[in-house]
Amino acid sequence: MSNEDPSLSFRPVRLSLRGIQKAFGANIVLDGINLDVREGEVVALLGENGAGKSTLSSIISGLHHPDKGEMLWESHPYAPDTPGDALRSGIALIHQEMKLVPDLSIAENMFIGRIPMRHGRVDRAAMVRRAEVHLKALGLNVSPARMVRGLSIAAQQQVEIAKALTLGARLLILDEPTAALGMAETDNLFAQIRRLRSEGVSFIYVSHRLEEIAQICDRITVLRDGNLVATHESASVPVNVLLRDMVGRSIDRIFPPVSDPGEEEVLRVENLTSASDDFRNINFSVKAGEVFGIAGIVGAGRTELVRAIAGIDPIRDGQVLLEGDILQPDNVGEAIRRGIVLVPEDRKSQGVLLDQSIADNLALGNYDRLAPNGWLPPSKIGHFAKDLIQRLGVKGDPEQKTRALSGGNQQKVVIARWLAREPKVFILDEPTRGIDMGARAAIYELIARLAANRMAVIVVSSDLEEVLGLSHRVMVLAGGRQMGILPRNGANSVNIMEMATA
Amino acid sequence: MSNRSSVTDPAATSTGISSPPSTYRDRKSFLSGAQGPLIGLFLLIMGFSFCSSAFFTLRNGLNIIDQSTILGILALGMTGVIIIGGIDLSVGSVLALSIMVLGWLPQDFGVPFWLALPLSILVGGLCGLVNGLLVTRAKLPAFIATLTMMSVARGLANITTDGQQVVGYPEWFTGLATERYLGVLTVTVGLFIVLATAAWVFLKFRATGRSLYAIGGSVEVARLAGIQVGKLTILVYVASGLLAGIASAVMAARLDSSQPSSGLGYELDAIAAVVIGGASLSGGIGSIAGTVTGVFIIGVLHNGLNLVGISPFIQQVVIGIAIAVAVTFDTLRRRS
Numbered sequence: 001m002s003n004e005d006p007s008l009s010f011r012p013v014r015l016s017l018r019g020i021q022k023a024f025g026a027n028i029v030l031d032g033i034n035l036d037v038r039e040g041e042v043v044a045l046l047g048e049n050g051a052g053k054s055t056l057s058s059i060i061s062g063l064h065h066p067d068k069g070e071m072l073w074e075s076h077p078y079a080p081d082t083p084g085d086a087l088r089s090g091i092a093l094i095h096q097e098m099k100l101v102p103d104l105s106i107a108e109n110m111f112i113g114r115i116p117m118r119h120g121r122v123d124r125a126a127m128v129r130r131a132e133v134h135l136k137a138l139g140l141n142v143s144p145a146r147m148v149r150g151l152s153i154a155a156q157q158q159v160e161i162a163k164a165l166t167l168g169a170r171l172l173i174l175d176e177p178t179a180a181l182g183m184a185e186t187d188n189l190f191a192q193i194r195r196l197r198s199e200g201v202s203f204i205y206v207s208h209r210l211e212e213i214a215q216i217c218d219r220i221t222v223l224r225d226g227n228l229v230a231t232h233e234s235a236s237v238p239v240n241v242l243l244r245d246m247v248g249r250s251i252d253r254i255f256p257p258v259s260d261p262g263e264e265e266v267l268r269v270e271n272l273t274s275a276s277d278d279f280r281n282i283n284f285s286v287k288a289g290e291v292f293g294i295a296g297i298v299g300a301g302r303t304e305l306v307r308a309i310a311g312i313d314p315i316r317d318g319q320v321l322l323e324g325d326i327l328q329p330d331n332v333g334e335a336i337r338r339g340i341v342l343v344p345e346d347r348k349s350q351g352v353l354l355d356q357s358i359a360d361n362l363a364l365g366n367y368d369r370l371a372p373n374g375w376l377p378p379s380k381i382g383h384f385a386k387d388l389i390q391r392l393g394v395k396g397d398p399e400q401k402t403r404a405l406s407g408g409n410q411q412k413v414v415i416a417r418w419l420a421r422e423p424k425v426f427i428l429d430e431p432t433r434g435i436d437m438g439a440r441a442a443i444y445e446l447i448a449r450l451a452a453n454r455m456a457v458i459v460v461s462s463d464l465e466e467v468l469g470l471s472h473r474v475m476v477l478a479g480g481r482q483m484g485i486l487p488r489n490g491a492n493s494v495n496i497m498e499m500a501t502a
Numbered sequence: 503m504s505n506r507s508s509v510t511d512p513a514a515t516s517t518g519i520s521s522p523p524s525t526y527r528d529r530k531s532f533l534s535g536a537q538g539p540l541i542g543l544f545l546l547i548m549g550f551s552f553c554s555s556a557f558f559t560l561r562n563g564l565n566i567i568d569q570s571t572i573l574g575i576l577a578l579g580m581t582g583v584i585i586i587g588g589i590d591l592s593v594g595s596v597l598a599l600s601i602m603v604l605g606w607l608p609q610d611f612g613v614p615f616w617l618a619l620p621l622s623i624l625v626g627g628l629c630g631l632v633n634g635l636l637v638t639r640a641k642l643p644a645f646i647a648t649l650t651m652m653s654v655a656r657g658l659a660n661i662t663t664d665g666q667q668v669v670g671y672p673e674w675f676t677g678l679a680t681e682r683y684l685g686v687l688t689v690t691v692g693l694f695i696v697l698a699t700a701a702w703v704f705l706k707f708r709a710t711g712r713s714l715y716a717i718g719g720s721v722e723v724a725r726l727a728g729i730q731v732g733k734l735t736i737l738v739y740v741a742s743g744l745l746a747g748i749a750s751a752v753m754a755a756r757l758d759s760s761q762p763s764s765g766l767g768y769e770l771d772a773i774a775a776v777v778i779g780g781a782s783l784s785g786g787i788g789s790i791a792g793t794v795t796g797v798f799i800i801g802v803l804h805n806g807l808n809l810v811g812i813s814p815f816i817q818q819v820v821i822g823i824a825i826a827v828a829v830t831f832d833t834l835r836r837r838s
Binding site: 312332333335342349350351353354356360363365367368371374377378381 | 707724729
């Protein structure tokens with residue numbers, strides 16, 4: 001489906017970057033980037049975290065200014081001072097995290113800063129009418145008068161795109177647009193991208209997700225350490241070639257071998273039903289040393305299920321047994337003491353205290369062990385942290401603020417915190433979300449080590465390859481129902497997706 | 503997988519456990535986080551010493567300390583509240599209620615004074631408990647919950663004696679605030695030192711104290727790490743209320759009377775002291791050393807400006823500016 005138009009390469013170049021260079025302090029983040037984007041084409045910008053994708057997007061959209069190099073936009077020199085300048089020229093950046101005002105209506109958000117006026121008053125009718133046209137075209141069936149608060153991420157993204165289009169954008173930069181989308185939402189987004197492309201809109205598509213890029217992009221540009229390392233004129237490039245481009249070495253096998261699980265059952269979930277009806281009648285058990293995967297699309301109830309098991313959310317019915325003993329529900333402290341720990345899906349808001357030190361973050365959750373009689377001097381935290389940092393290879397100093405760490409290292413901090421407790425059940429919800437390829441491998445190694453240490457491991461992931469590569473068995477959820485449990489050798493992405501979307 | 507394995511691990515020792523990096527010393531230092539405000543306090547003292555010969559004397563120094571105890575005790579409680587990301591607007595009114603209960607119980611009910619004293623402090627704790635329950639159970643924002651209590655406690659303080667003041671406390675009691683032991687220390691100042699030290703040790707060396715910083719950093723992260731957020735939140739507001747009760751006793755001893763209008767606006771002074779001391783109103787950051795410094799910055803400003811002969815109206819302007827300057831410097835320092 002990509003490159004279906006043979007005349008693509010003869011289309012006029014819309015945006016042209018020549019020798020773009022950018023450094024933050026001594027750190028060169030972009031080193032002489034050349035890139036062309038033609039009319040009506042989708043160019044993928046691929047690379048690990050820190051490769052320079054975001055900086056490049058920011059430069060094109062006027063958030064940062066290049067130190068060297070020049071840009072041409074529709075054959076004219078282009079040097080936006082602010083994102084406003086870029087927008088006026090016709091270039092819009094759609095952020096990974098939506099930047100809409102929650103308590104204003106969709107229409108107001110779309111026309112913010114240029115709200116239509118009549119007789120000195122806001123012309124609500126005109127605003128709503130114009131918003132509606134664009135929303136309908138994008139297939140979003142909500143009233144423009146509705147508040148943004150409570151809209152799904154996918155809908156908010158569509159509002160952002162509609163907003164950019166009302167501004168006459170001819171180049172949209174999408175930064176990890178599918179990071180928080182489910183399958184159907186992703187498909188819809190792709191359909192919209194294809195439609196807009198046929199209307200001549202150009203896209204720069206920033207993503208980690210290789211399968212998606214193959215689906216939607218016409219050309220692929222790979223960045224590594226601030227250098228443009230490869231440009232593939234067709235999107236049908238083998239995945240391992242792209243991976244090699246990204247990390248600079250060839251990756252044959254990302255997933256470490258996981259040893260066979262033991263016999264004794266550690267965790268048993270019986271008839272578990274959520275208090276808020278997110279999942280119903282879930283039954284499964286996990287053995288010592290087993291990695292149990294949970295797959296499903298967004299909204300299937302996976303996160304809610306593991307949160308209930310870890311005592312974070314209340315249940316209506318059923319029970320969780322740890323080594324045969326019933327676990328008190330809705331009591332996270334009890335679950336942790338008994339040996340069930342959870343690495344949450346949203347690291348930044350649930351996993352780490354961004355403004356506190358690595359040491360404090362590691363000590364968190366271990367107070368009972370570090371300070372059996374309540375005394376917890378800073379030196380004790382420091383020694384404890386140093387040891388864990390070394391053991392897990394966290395790249396940071398105990399006193400460093402956690403905010404300064406990369407996503408992968410932040411995730412290691414959360415894992416290390418719980419590892420120190422030597423838990424019996426280790427649950428990881430989306431363990432590699434927002435983490436670059438190199439760091440992912442390290443997280444996979446850690447997960448394999450947990451299993452090798454006879455813990456019962458549960459991995460929830462939207463990344464099917466990840467669930468399949470790590471787990472001994474995979475449970476599939478759909479709409480809060482348990483669709484089945486597949487053994488590793490009987491599971492593949494096709495039958496899982498069939499169950500997940502049934 | 504022992505927690506302390508690094509201590510005995512030769513590899514770890516060789517990487518620097520034997521000689522901790524300077525960052526560790528930072529962490530252990532009494533003043534960590536309070537250096538900025540401390541420099542400000544030092545500059546103020548220098549400035550006033552230069553402007554007024556009466557400023558830099560033992561007598562005046564003791565004066566400043568005496569005058570700062572009430573605000574200081576309130577600010578200790580406020581530090582805990584602000585660290586967990588809350589706010590307590592009720593401490594001034596709770597102080598007034600406690601001080602009225604202290605005068606009213608003996609006067610109208612013949613309750614012996616030695617019993618009225620702890621009861622009045624408990625009334626403060628009770629107000630704090632209500633604040634804590636409103637925040638954790640009724641899920642009111644702390645601002646609203648304590649604004650409610652600010653109004654209710656002030657009203658109750660007036661109701662006790664129908665707005666009348668109570669005068670005359672036992673001599674031993676007023677002596678606590680006036681008699682100097684060892685030539686310098688009144689019992690009330692000693693009490694403040696003890697309370698401040700206890701609060702400092704609690705926040706710095708107790709696991710529960712560290713938990714407060716975690717709650718302020720992120721309630722959700724703290725909860726998922728097994729910290730009993732609700733219980734500790736209530737505890738912090740109860741402590742703030744109890745400290746307001748204790749501050750009321752200090753005030754009664756100093757003034758030898760109870761007035762229902764006592765402590766008007768003190769909540770804002772206490773918040774100012776904590777913020778000048780480097781705490782963040784969004785929670786997770788703050789220290790007792792900083793707060794005590796902030797209390798003395800306010801105390802020195804009032805005292806020094808008085809000595810220099812600047813009107814109280816201008817003093818308000820100066821203190822307002824001091825807050826802006828302190829917080830601006832702090833923000834700039836953190837950003838760099």
